[in-house]
Amino acid sequence: MSALLEVEGLNVHLPVDGSLRRVLHDVSFTLEAGKALGLVGESGSGKSMTVRTIARLLPQGAKVDGHIRFDGTDVFDLRSEALRRYRSGDVSMIFQDPRSHTNPVRRIGDFLTEAMRINGKVPAREASRRAIDLLAEVGIHDGERRMRQYPHELSGGLLQRVMIAASVAVRPRLILADEPTTALDVTTQAEVMGILGRLQREYGMAMLFITHDLELAAASCDETIVLYAGGIVERQQSKRLHDDPLHPYTAALVQARPDIDHTTGRLPAIPGNPTSAYEAPDGCAFAPRCRFAQDRCRQAFPPLLTIDGIGASRCLRTDELRGTLLAGATTEEVTQ
Amino acid sequence: MSAPLLQVEGLTKSFGRGQFESLVVDGVGFELHAGGSLGIVGESGSGKTTTARMLIGLERPTAGRITLDGEDHTHPARSVKALRARGRQIQIVFQDPYTSLDRRQRIGDCLAEVLRVHFRLGRAEVGARVRELGQLVGLDERQLRALPKALSGGQRQRVAIARALAADPKIVILDEAVSALDVSIQAQILNLLADIRERKGVSYLFISHDLAVIRQITDHTIVMRHGKVVEAGPTAQVLDNPTHPYTRLLRDSVPRADWTPGAHAATEPQEQAR
Structure with missing residues (x-):
């Protein structure tokens, strides 16, 4: 079976103050229909740039090399009507802040039925019946009342459910979810993730799920990609990521995060600051902060090495370091 | 106790x-x-x-x-x-280091201001205390002379912590x-x-x-x-x-490995519309 989404050798530069700055560096991955992939x-x-590039939402003047194929068609070849169909029917986006992506002076009902009425040419009455069903699907059972309300009358969690309902209304084949739960409380996050995961499986939609939270990605996606300075450093099955990371950066992230089950004397923090793609040095972007870095790491941009049956890692020392990345740096554990 | x-x-x-x-x-x-x-x-x-x-x-x-x-x-x-x-x-450090610092005030001046409000110190003493505070939170001389816009989020939060500690x-x-x-x-x-x-x-x-x-x-x-x-x-x-x-x-x-999100939560949110 061929992949639903294929991203190949994607390099993106954005114009900043008259010069082009690199934001993505050689990003390649595939996503099969019905699967959830974490970024x-x-x-x-x-x-976010990866997702925006896939949705063709880059600003004017952006320079893009590489290919993005959706169901075999190159997304950059899409023009006018075909691009519109791609954005309105094939992929849909869920954003971090639902409040800034809804029109404050339109009712929830207008927001939910707009796409159906315009793209699907569904009559108003039928569209609003479907919208109420959709709201029920996302756990909002007093849909009729909610349809007449305005966004400010709903809490963040409820409004994010409405966003999810709107984005699955057209039954897209790919959902691009950009930190959909970051602005929500933990209990609300759990509810929203439960709903999103269930709909994604039931409707057989593929999902690209962006988050800064490694544990959240691991808990809700089949596979996870870890990005650093605009490039992929690791791709692996989510459930293995935490216990057997392939790249030193992933291992460092896993260790730097405090654990809810015990206290560590000192957290093994990663020295220095995260770099962006255009500031990254030649060679491995993580090398300046990496405790395993050697001279050869600083010489050339390392290739993404595939490890059969496991995943991929952009580290020259992957083979020799595998299984040892989590050892050593952990300071003595102190139990309270 | x-x-x-x-x-x-x-x-x-x-x-x-x-x-x-x-x-x-x-x-x-x-x-x-x-x-x-x-x-x-x-x-x-x-x-x-x-x-x-x-x-x-x-x-x-x-x-x-x-x-x-x-x-x-x-x-x-x-x-x-x-x-x-x-x-x-008692002092406080806020969540957002982007809105809690004066963007026209240099980091060192921001710390010096707190010192002058709370303690009677000479110019040299203030300077020495500012450097000491900088050292405590990991900000170097160059960063102390900078404006907030030159600092990253983490560095700004170090400034906010130093500012809170300035009053001892x-x-x-x-x-x-x-x-x-x-x-x-x-x-x-x-x-x-x-x-x-x-x-x-x-x-x-x-x-x-x-x-x-x-x-x-x-x-x-x-x-x-x-x-x-x-x-x-x-x-x-x-x-x-x-x-x-x-x-x-x-x-x-x-979130954790064997997570079933939302399993414990009610399907209908308890909150009422605002």
Whole structure:
């Protein structure tokens, strides 16, 4: 079976103050129909840019090399009507802040039925019946009342459910979810993730899930990609990521995060600051902060090495370091 | 055990009147001992930030009592002198390091200003104290001369911590102070806070929604919901053996390997439309 989404050798530069700055560096991955893939990284790592490039939402003047194929068609070849169909029917996006992506002076009902009425040419009455069903699907059972309300009358969690309902209304084949739960409380996050995961499986939609939270990605995606400075450093099955990371950066992230089950004397923090793609040095972007770095790491941009049956890692020392990345740096554990 | 440094009893705050009255903090009580670290856990609207604002005198409590080091702090200070004296006892670090610094003031000047407000120091002494504070939080001379825009989020949060420590307070309130930071930077700041507490004996009141961070940085924890304390105790005990259903719900909502999100939550949200 061929993949639903294929991203190949994607390089993106954005114009900043008259010069082009690199934001994505050789990003390649595939996503099969019905699967959930996590994109994890710190700020400036290129997670949102990857998703925006896939949705063809880049600003004017952006320079893009590489290919993105959706169901075999190159997304960059799409023009006018075909691009519109791609954005309105094939992929849909869920954003971090539902409040800034809804029109404050339109009712929830207008927001939910707009796409159906315009793209699907569904009559108004039928559209609003479907919208109420959709709201029930996302756990909102007093849909009729909610349809007449305005966004400010709903809490963040409820409004994010409405966003999810709107984005699955057209039964897209791919959902691009950009930190959909970051602005929500933990209990609300759990509810929203439960709903999103269930709909994704029931409707057989593929999902690209962006988050800065490694544990959240691991808990809700089949596979996870870790990004650093605009490039992929690791791709692996989510459930293995935490216990057997392939790249030193992933291992460092896993260790730097405090654990809810015990206290560590000192957290093994990663020295320095995250870099963006255009500031990254030649060679491995993580090398300046990596405790395993050698001279050869600084010489050339390392290739993404595939490890059969496991995943991929952009580290020259992957083979020799595997299984040892989590050892050593952990300081003595102190039990309270 | 000695008398607590900070004692809060029956603290209550309501906003609005009549039918619009809403009880935001409802009879909250806790104690913080010298050198201790107390966590306040809760979701948005639980009243944790309002509690912090009452402690530093930004809000006037409707009822209840705040005692700090034997003095009554329930009502805001009446004179500038008293206000400054309180400033030397309790300071706060806010969540967003992008809006809590003056963007036209150099970092060193920002710290010097606090020193001059609170202490009678000569120019050379102020300079020396600023460098000392910079060293304590890991800011070099160049960063002390910079404007906030030249600094990253993590560096700005170091500035905010240095600014809070400049007044040499007994208590620092950290209101979601590491929530906006990337994981790798968050670990650096958590280590820094642990070092400072060890070296200076300062106490922390650490407000957060992140249970893993609470586990790392606090000894005792209170869990707040709808303005009330629903559970209190040593942090390890509260997190490992929660007795209140809400604490258990919070714990179960944290993503982990065999997570079934939303399984414990009601399908219909309890909240009403605002």
